[in-house]
Amino acid sequence: MPKLSERSARMPESPIRKLVPLAEQAVKKGIKVHRLNIGQPDIHTSPEAMQAIRNIKAPVIEYTHSAGLESLRKKLVEYYKRFDIDVTPDDMIITTGGSEAISITLLACLNPGDEIIVPEPFYANYFSFATTSDVNVTPITSVIDNNYALPSIEAFESKITNRTKAIIICNPNNPTGYLYSREELEQIRHLVKKHDLYLLADEVYRELVFDGEYFPAMHLKGIEDNLILIDSMSKRYSATGLRTGALVTKNKDLINTALKFGQARLAPPYVGQIAGEAAIDTSTQYLNEVHAEYKKRRDFIVDALNKMEGVVCPMPKGAFYCMAKLPVDDAEKFCQWILSDFSYNNQSVMLAPASGFYSTKNSGKQEVRLAFVLNVDELKESMECLKHALLQYPGRDLEATSSLIQKSSVNIGI
Amino acid sequence: MPKLSERSARMPESPIRKLVPLAEQAVKKGIKVHRLNIGQPDIHTSPEAMQAIRNIKAPVIEYTHSAGLESLRKKLVEYYKRFDIDVTPDDMIITTGGSEAISITLLACLNPGDEIIVPEPFYANYFSFATTSDVNVTPITSVIDNNYALPSIEAFESKITNRTKAIIICNPNNPTGYLYSREELEQIRHLVKKHDLYLLADEVYRELVFDGEYFPAMHLKGIEDNLILIDSMSKRYSATGLRTGALVTKNKDLINTALKFGQARLAPPYVGQIAGEAAIDTSTQYLNEVHAEYKKRRDFIVDALNKMEGVVCPMPKGAFYCMAKLPVDDAEKFCQWILSDFSYNNQSVMLAPASGFYSTKNSGKQEVRLAFVLNVDELKESMECLKHALLQYPGRDLEATSSLIQKSSVNIGI
Incomplete structure (x- = not known):
């Protein structure tokens, strides 16, 4: 078999999409998976x-x-x-x-x-x-x-x-x-x-x-x-x-x-x-409604995250993502675990481990990205789920975020 | 200003599309340009x-x-x-x-x-x-x-x-x-x-x-x-x-x-x-009609080309292109000239010079590619136009194709 190119080996798997098989397995088990991992909004197209x-x-x-x-x-x-x-x-x-x-x-x-x-x-x-x-x-x-x-x-x-x-x-x-x-x-x-x-x-x-x-x-x-x-x-x-x-x-x-x-x-x-x-001729009304909807979601999710013990989530000023630092040993493991070994009320959450967003090795190990592309009701369920998952996760580590929490109650949250 | 990459210099302009400005000028002069240069069919989408x-x-x-x-x-x-x-x-x-x-x-x-x-x-x-x-x-x-x-x-x-x-x-x-x-x-x-x-x-x-x-x-x-x-x-x-x-x-x-x-x-x-x-569920009727239409066009255009003095066009067995060798000094010049300095009955033809289809230098200098993506009526007008253009073109050169014509009346045409 001929070899693949050297750049093929360097080419990363999408950090956002590589949890897909685990999510598919969870769905097969009857678990509802809230997808906060990818920037695919539920909002109707213009x-x-x-x-x-x-x-x-x-x-x-x-x-x-x-x-x-x-x-x-x-x-x-x-x-x-x-x-x-x-x-x-x-x-x-x-x-x-x-x-x-x-x-x-x-x-x-x-x-x-x-x-x-x-x-x-x-x-x-x-x-x-x-x-x-x-x-x-x-x-x-x-x-x-x-x-x-x-x-x-x-x-x-x-x-x-x-x-x-x-x-x-x-x-x-x-x-x-x-x-x-x-x-x-x-x-x-x-x-x-x-x-x-x-x-x-x-x-x-x-x-x-x-x-x-x-x-x-x-x-x-x-x-x-x-x-x-x-x-x-x-x-x-x-x-x-x-x-x-x-x-x-x-x-x-x-x-x-x-x-x-x-x-x-x-x-x-x-x-x-x-x-x-x-x-480009989309009505101002649509654009305003979409904007208000994302703002509502942002305010909700950032507040909910910062209320969880050991979680730090700075307030994003734009786009529809937030980054959160979690009290866990390794966010990648946590994102896998929550899909493969956990459910709460028969639900789970798909998050994007942040390590894929860094090219400096071992960076962002406790961080995840959440896309607030679901409505507030679903976000509520997702955050409830996440809260319980963090409490149950075997690799829970409150030390991971404690210094950050002491330092900066000004910067974070609403 | 920062430099462009080295591959930018190596990147060819599309040989099919680079005559576009000349065609646009011809159209502005009120000339109808038959576009045989590009594989864009006029046939209705499935x-x-x-x-x-x-x-x-x-x-x-x-x-x-x-x-x-x-x-x-x-x-x-x-x-x-x-x-x-x-x-x-x-x-x-x-x-x-x-x-x-x-x-x-x-x-x-x-x-x-x-x-x-x-x-x-x-x-x-x-x-x-x-x-x-x-x-x-x-x-x-x-x-x-x-x-x-x-x-x-x-x-x-x-x-x-x-x-x-x-x-x-x-x-x-x-x-x-x-x-x-x-x-x-x-x-x-x-x-x-x-x-x-x-x-x-x-x-x-x-x-x-x-x-x-x-x-x-x-x-x-x-x-x-x-x-x-x-x-x-x-x-x-x-x-x-x-x-x-x-x-x-x-x-x-x-x-x-x-x-x-x-x-x-x-x-x-x-x-x-x-x-x-x-x-993929397109009806067989559509596919058959399209097939028959292209065959009719192919038969017409290859026959018309081979009837022109000094032109050689092998019969294509498939796709919707034919290559023709023309009695000209340089097909690229000819394809420019026919758009910029020629018209017949207020019409002209856009062809693809074949040199762009070769990477060996100086190859295909007398050849052009014609896409038979227009209906037979338009092809008739196009071929009439081309015939007159070849007769009037200052760089006409019957020597260019004479050996080929003597050699192979078996292979070519219908």
């Missing part, structure tokens, strides 16, 4: 998007331009204007989800062996995309004690080597819910300019900011050729399955090159583009 | 697929399993049974078009610097996918004099080095329309086994065979762990915009690894999968 799909008129589902439908790109220009982001339809290519925008950017900008700096914990697939393009991830650790704020600019700069080619930031952040301040972004701008780096700004959760103000990276001055906005329709219109995203940049060389990579895969999905275009 | 899209029931367009919907994979198992291809739902992952099946396979199987042997002329994007994974393409040239048949097994074997890791074949072939015989495939099987190579079999045109019999690579014995079937719904259901394909293999290590790459991009498009699943 009605405008759904209607566009059901009313599709074209007799042929055909390839679009490799850069995506011009009408969709024009519509996105309008959309970005709402945030004072000034771009043209030629500054973007429509991608198959935000995922493809990231992978095309890495392929187009970085050579094998180049480095990209990523504040950790980070969206686990950044590591996967770096692996597919043979790029090395240099993590810079943000810590729960400090609500996962950006580390100091000096710490950041100390990570830059002669192979450093890019920085990626996710704002609001998945998995931490952290919202970068204008000042933090200006500091990054300074580094990007000084060292002539690419800056990938993943802002797919911009519509979901609960406290504070979203400052678009596109507002940073003087780094127009360095900046790439990564976008996706998945989260704001509750339509992750559309696979419609965008790569946006004022750098003409990069957009022309990105288009060559886009041509290789011919075109992004047609129906996703039609639905995405319609989704 | 009604079953369309209906599935319009009747979509789910309230949330959500991520599916990273390997694709289980129901679609089960349905594909049924579909492959029609061709005596025996696989299970666990032997495949659904991909975003055949494109992604190829790129995941290359990423999973080949290291940077490894070589893949490809009979040329070949589907141009093979070269692009090789570039994105830093793999080298080793072409083995098939020639128009021999109807683009597979070169001898000795010629094939002489290309194998210690870096050779895979062979890719497209059957029926894009761009040549060639259909590999069982004997040819058995010879390839022999090589694959002897040198323990991967064999990528791109069989997306299997439903469009007009002469001879399609022999599925999956029928080859003893190379189960070496073989990867690349598939796509795009062509057989006239639904290129769905972006629904599949990577199919009995090699368990490979399928597990491919899934890791699949997890990175989360899931293939939801609507494309729903439509693809329904498309």
Whole structure:
């Protein structure tokens, strides 16, 4: 049998999805599993998007331009204007989800062996995309004690080597819910300019900011050729399955090159583009309701978590995730145990162990990410379940979080 | 401004799509441009697929399993049974078009610097996918004099080095329309086994065979762990915009690894999968009508081309492309000229210069690929246009094809 590639060995299994077999077994045993492990909302897809799909008129589902439908790109220009982001339809290519925008950017900008700096914990697939393009991830650790704020600019700069080619930031952040301040972004701008780096700004959760103000990276001055906005329709219109995203940049060389990579895969999905275009006209009422619903869920889950003995959960300012430190020996083991050996009222919970969001070894060992993508009733059941699980778990370890709890009752909770 | 990657420089522009600006200018001048350059059929999408899209029931367009919907994979198992291809739902992952099946396979199987042997002329994007994974393409040239048949097994074997890791074949072939015989495939099987190579079999045109019999690579014995079937719904259901394909293999290590790459991009498009699943139940009547329509077009266009002075066009046995050698100094120049400096009855034709389908330099300089994806009335107008263009073209060169015409009136035409 021929060998697989070396990058196949380096390629991580999704930390979010690898518990799936255990969850499937639990379901087979008749246990109801609350899925807080993955950013798949239960909220109905934007009605405008759904209607566009059901009313599709074209007799042929055909390839679009490799850069995506011009009408969709024009519509996105309008959309970005709402945030004072000034771009043209030629500054973007429509991608198959935000995922493809990231992978095309890495392929187009970085050579094998180049480095990209990523504040950790980070969206686990950044590591996967770096692996597919043979790029090395240099993590810079943000810590729960400090609500996962950006580390100091000096710490950041100390990570830059002669192979450093890019920085990626996710704002609001998945998995931490952290919202970068204008000042933090200006500091990054300074580094990007000084060292002539690419800056990938993943802002797919911009519509979901609960406290504070979203400052678009596109507002940073003087780094127009360095900046790439990564976008996706998945989260704001509750339509992750559309696979419609965008790569946006004022750098003409990069957009022309990105288009060559886009041509290789011919075109992004047609129906996703039609639905995405319609989704941009989603009513304010829908968006407001969705926003209020997530805020309600956030407030509930963060409160419930912090009320559990030994649990610390900083308040996320945006996106629909929170990170929690648990009084356990090993969160990965706990996340397995809760599915395989535990149930409460015939229910269990699927969580994402945070170790998969760190590339520094042995980091985040007590942390989990919870996506508040279920309604408050289900969250109530989930938290009840989790509370009992933590009490029963054989590896319970209150020491794990005690110092944190003594230190920072200011930062955490509501 | 930071530099782009080295692979960006190597990445080719699509030879099929780079004439687009000239065509757009012609259209602006009021010229009707017949597009024979790209495999985008005018034939209506399978009604079953369309209906599935319009009747979509789910309230949330959500991520599916990273390997694709289980129901679609089960349905594909049924579909492959029609061709005596025996696989299970666990032997495949659904991909975003055949494109992604190829790129995941290359990423999973080949290291940077490894070589893949490809009979040329070949589907141009093979070269692009090789570039994105830093793999080298080793072409083995098939020639128009021999109807683009597979070169001898000795010629094939002489290309194998210690870096050779895979062979890719497209059957029926894009761009040549060639259909590999069982004997040819058995010879390839022999090589694959002897040198323990991967064999990528791109069989997306299997439903469009007009002469001879399609022999599925999956029928080859003893190379189960070496073989990867690349598939796509795009062509057989006239639904290129769905972006629904599949990577199919009995090699368990490979399928597990491919899934890791699949997890990175989360899931293939939801609507494309729903439509693809329904498309497998497309009526025989539709499939027969489509088949008959393409055959009619093929017969017409190949006859019309061979009737033009100095033009040679072997009869394709499958797919919906033909390659023609033209009496011109340089087909690329001709394809530009016909759009920018020519019109006949206010019409012009967009063709794909074949040089982009070769990786051997200066190959295919007089050849073009024509996709017979328009109806016979439009093809008539196109051929009338082309005939006059060839007569008027300043770089007309009857010498270019004369030896070929003298040699082989047996092989070519109908």
